[in-house]
Amino acid sequence: MRTYCSFLGLHQCATIIPMLDKTIPGRTINIPPRSEIIKSIKEGGDLIAGVFPIHYPRELLRAFGIHPIEIWGPPRVDPSAGVSHLQPYVCSIVRNALAFQQSSGLDIVDLLLVPHACDSLQGLGSVLLDFIQPQQPIIPFYLPRADGDVAKEYLIAELKTLYIQLKIITGKTPSDDELQDAIVKEERYDEKFSELYIAREELPLSTESFYKLVRSREYVPGEDFVNLSDGVLDQRTDAENSYTGIILSGIVPEPMDLFTAVEDFGGRVVADDLACCGRRRYSAGRSQDPFERMAERLLSGPPDWNRGNSIGQRLDYLVEMIDRKKAKGILFYTVKFCEPELFDTPILRKALQSKGVPSLILEFDINDPLTNQALTRIEAFMEMIA
Numbered sequence: 001m002r003t004y005c006s007f008l009g010l011h012q013c014a015t016i017i018p019m020l021d022k023t024i025p026g027r028t029i030n031i032p033p034r035s036e037i038i039k040s041i042k043e044g045g046d047l048i049a050g051v052f053p054i055h056y057p058r059e060l061l062r063a064f065g066i067h068p069i070e071i072w073g074p075p076r077v078d079p080s081a082g083v084s085h086l087q088p089y090v091c092s093i094v095r096n097a098l099a100f101q102q103s104s105g106l107d108i109v110d111l112l113l114v115p116h117a118c119d120s121l122q123g124l125g126s127v128l129l130d131f132i133q134p135q136q137p138i139i140p141f142y143l144p145r146a147d148g149d150v151a152k153e154y155l156i157a158e159l160k161t162l163y164i165q166l167k168i169i170t171g172k173t174p175s176d177d178e179l180q181d182a183i184v185k186e187e188r189y190d191e192k193f194s195e196l197y198i199a200r201e202e203l204p205l206s207t208e209s210f211y212k213l214v215r216s217r218e219y220v221p222g223e224d225f226v227n228l229s230d231g232v233l234d235q236r237t238d239a240e241n242s243y244t245g246i247i248l249s250g251i252v253p254e255p256m257d258l259f260t261a262v263e264d265f266g267g268r269v270v271a272d273d274l275a276c277c278g279r280r281r282y283s284a285g286r287s288q289d290p291f292e293r294m295a296e297r298l299l300s301g302p303p304d305w306n307r308g309n310s311i312g313q314r315l316d317y318l319v320e321m322i323d324r325k326k327a328k329g330i331l332f333y334t335v336k337f338c339e340p341e342l343f344d345t346p347i348l349r350k351a352l353q354s355k356g357v358p359s360l361i362l363e364f365d366i367n368d369p370l371t372n373q374a375l376t377r378i379e380a381f382m383e384m385i386a
């Protein structure tokens with residue numbers, strides 16, 4: 001079993017992997033907290049970027065010696081510090097992010113990258129840039145809302161703009177070779193991410209622990225993510241299939257005990273269409289030009305409204321996933337006031353229904369625990385499709 005760990009050091013990592021061994025019989029996993037990772041990265045001399053959802057070029061940040069730590073909320077913070085700057089109908093991910101920033105939770109990061117995933121995130125970027133003006137540089141990042149060559153051309157230009165902004169902040173000018181090196185590394189980490197998905201039913205982990213592991217890609221350095229993943233992949237067992245499989249679609253699975261709740265009702269999430277997870281299974285690029293290759297990668301993910309994919313493309317993708325995973329239904333788990341998801345979901349559900357695929361929609365706020373009402377609806381759904 002691999003024990004090398006670049007951010008905690010060999011000795012400390014040797015304590016993580018045995019912890020993993022001990023906890024596998026209970027199908028759980030221990031992953032170092034963000035605070036420990038940030039401290040270790042800072043001590044190593046790299047900068048930290050706080051990155052908001054959803055898509056961005058990790059490799060470009062890494063080429064400049066910047067480690068991305070993603071900010072999906074965070075959940076369960078006091079949201080009151082951010083509410084005066086936002087409309088009451090803004091989603092809890094953006095509301096919490098601003099509250100966290102206003103409560104000094106982001107003071108540790110050296111820059112903030114705000115991809116334009118949706119109007120709420122674009123609004124957050126504007127509030128930060130124009131009103132709050134925090135100590136760190138704020139960098140917006142725009143994705144094309146289209147397919148094909150036009151999208152690639154646009155994205156290449158956007159990546160070059162980001163390169164210049166990072167050059168100004170860091171004073172570094174990574175060469176094409178250094179960019180390619182960073183790209184190839186991230187492609188390897190993404191391959192490991194996909195390997196976990198392919199082997200998920202054979203892994204000695206509960207679904208909640210599986211998602212803790214894949215979501216550690218949001219903040220754990222790539223080499224350490226590979227080591228953690230290999231520690232689990234090395235212990236594959238025979239797949240067990242005495243459950244009713246469902247697909248989870250949405251932005252982020254919070255609270256994470258959602259997975260355990262589904263298991264308690266005899267089900268299991270066997271695949272996902274989550275913005276923080278499955279919608280970011282990028283493929284390796286092919287171009288020898290680093291900017292083109294980064295663009296190829298970002299455009300290679302599964303269908304997502306965020307990159308302008310149609311509802312029809314999303315439907316085909318979900319139907320194929322249902323068939324391949326022999327799932328019995330889809331749970332649309334949607335953040336309250338998440339307009340882009342709420343635009344697609346009714347049409348998707350209707351189309352799925354016409355194909356005989358049952359679905360359930362639940363809305364949630366990332367500060368809330370799973371309510372009794374939500375549990376009752378999940379239980380009824382699982383009973384209906386079993």
Ligand code: SF4
Pocket residue numbers: 053091092093094117118119120121251335337338339340341
């Ligand atoms: S939950 Fe929806 S509205 Fe909120 S930041 Fe994410 S994509 Fe945007």
